[in-house]
Amino acid sequence: MTNSDPVLLKVRDLHFSRGSRKIFDGVDIDIERGKVTAIMGPSGTGKTTLLRLIGGQLHPARGSIEIDGQRVNKLGHSALYTLRKRMGMLFQNGALLTDMNVFDNVAFPLREHTDLTEDMIRDLVLMKLHAVGLRGARDLMPSELSGGMARRVALARAIALDPMIMLYDEPFTGQDPISMGVLVRLIRELNDALGLTSIIVSHDIAEASSIADHIYLLSNGKVVAHGSADDLAESESEWAQQFLKGLPDGPVPFHYQAEDYLSDLLNGVNGR
Amino acid sequence: MMTSRTAEIWVGLFVVAGFAALFMLAMKVSNLSAYTDDDGFEIAATFEDASGLKVRSPVTMAGVTLGRVTDIKFDNSTYKAVVTMQIESRYNQIPAGTSANIYTAGLLGEKYVGLLPGSASNPCDEEKLQAELEGREPDLKGLDCSPQFLKQGSHIKLTQGSLVLEKLIAQFVSRFMEGDDSSKQKDSD
Amino acid sequence: MLQAIQHLGRSGLDFFQRTGRAHILFSQILIGIYSLLPRLGLLVQQVYSVGVLSLLIIVVSGLFVGMVLGLQGYNTLVDFGAEESLGVVVALSLVRELGPVVTALLFAGRAGSALTAEIGLMKATEQLSAMEMMAVDPVRRVLSPRFLAGFISMPLLAAIFSAVGVLGGYFVGVGLLGVDEGAYWSQMQASVDYHEDIMNGVIKSIAFGVVVTWIAVFEGYDAVPTSEGVSRATTRTVVHSSLAVLGLDFILTALMFGES
Ligand SMILES: Nc1ncnc2c1ncn2[C@@H]1O[C@H](COP(=O)(O)OP(=O)(O)OP(=O)(O)O)[C@@H](O)[C@H]1O
């Protein structure tokens, strides 16, 4: 924590493949301390994969990921777990523990990692649940929640330990306009009040630009553009323009890599 | 989720039931209860034939188990089987003249050692008997007149070994054909 | 032809990789048990779902197996006039073989499959991943307590099975068929040895408990994280652990009762 380098997280020359498919092909990313950074890109480019690499759940084929001076992919088991205690991650689908109710889910990291009394845990959990607007839902089981509610509970759980760095995987999908607004404000407030560093993976250009200090655009395994929201809007990059305006035609492919459409159709069953 | 209190009670009951079952298997189903008196005394007996007898076969008198066979050895000089038995220490009044037999439980059952009580004769009694025959007063001086019982290290002299079916038949046949050369009969089987 | 050989080679490699992973997981689980010591609450919860919930099927099956043994044993023994030995037949079959083996098979079907499905689904729904990211090691938090619970529950369940079975044989033999009650118990006591029979049966059931829970936990943890993958893993748990129990039973029986 004493490290005062303004760049908290450094990704250098990152390579990663799934089978023969290259997901990352030389990616460099700098995440600044105390800032909200958005990572955007078409579906399937590997944004979730990037978060997993940062969390140390996947190992890069080449390159390095450095958090606060520590190289994630070189850490031993216990050092990695110590680092993860300072990270919060919001999973794309919430990933709540289905055998516990909402309250116990949020209390889970506290019970696992602290020796707080049940009274204090209760106060903390209710505070976190209140922040996401679900204090009244504490006794529900995860199967009784809607997708959006589940994600908000997961957010409460992710911030339970007051982490130093928060990774949000698509926090806005499935939220109605009101809770979306609340969430955007919450993420911003958490970031500023607690001095967090936040990484947001999102498709939602409007929301992401409204809270992100810095935006990275990923496509085809590379960073195609980065800068503040205004920089990108004025950027000359065709990729950025296409993505920001949501045009179907342009350098960013809408389709998962495949052979030519017409010949694929003509090939019939034999071609598979 | 089950409240943890109910689960704890159930788990407690489960563990108790499991150990109760183990206890029942040990005490009621197996012979562990007989194991407890390990401070019994050892006696030995020599049999012509101890076939079918095993270590831990029961040793009984009047149908009650008094102890178990602990060892079966072959005596290299007499060509007989020496059977060592552990008798529970509370049965300390078995007369010294007791005989040991190897029986079979039921027609096809296990072999066991059956003890038949004999006289508890002692040197004192023998002297009395002798004196009566000779018509003189018995001289009991220096003789032990208490009854003699089996104790640690006693050796039973009167024994009857296992009855082996083939042997019985052979004996029967040879007696049946009295006059014939019985040794030939034996060689042929 | 070449394809067949290639296929054979691939499945061979696959097999060895899986075996290797299973052993690594096993050692991690054992290490995890150590850190479980201060948290007995987790263990109690799992003994409940692994052991207590299997109790009913074990008791009912034990009773019926014992009753069938009583009936069949009587019919065979009565021809030799040896129906007094019914207790011996019932007790020895249960304590040496049927108790540990049938309990392990039922345990694999009841608790093993449930363990695999539960862990597999936790993996498929990213709950294990989420735990990792919360710096909670899923092996220690999820697998170790379940494994230890299976290890503890199996011998207790097997003992309950045997005891209930002996009682079932008693009801049929003494209650229905008129075998002498004293003979039933005394012949049993005379022939069943504590060390040779009871203890060896307990050792067998402990070994089966380890193998069945190990397979169940590994299959769940190694499952392909989809609904199809989980259902395959569950099937594999039941099949593999049943085969393992029967094979291991032969080996243990040969080792334990071989000489006598
Ligand atoms: N377990 C896996 N095995 C093989 N390939 C995978 C696996 N998980 C993801 N992929 C591939 O990796 C690529 C990146 O996946 P990822 O989930 O990171 O995408 P994403 O950018 O998060 O997409 P979205 O915005 O839709 O969530 C996808 O093309 C997918 O096909």
Ligand SMILES: [Mg+2]
């Ligand atoms: Mg994703």
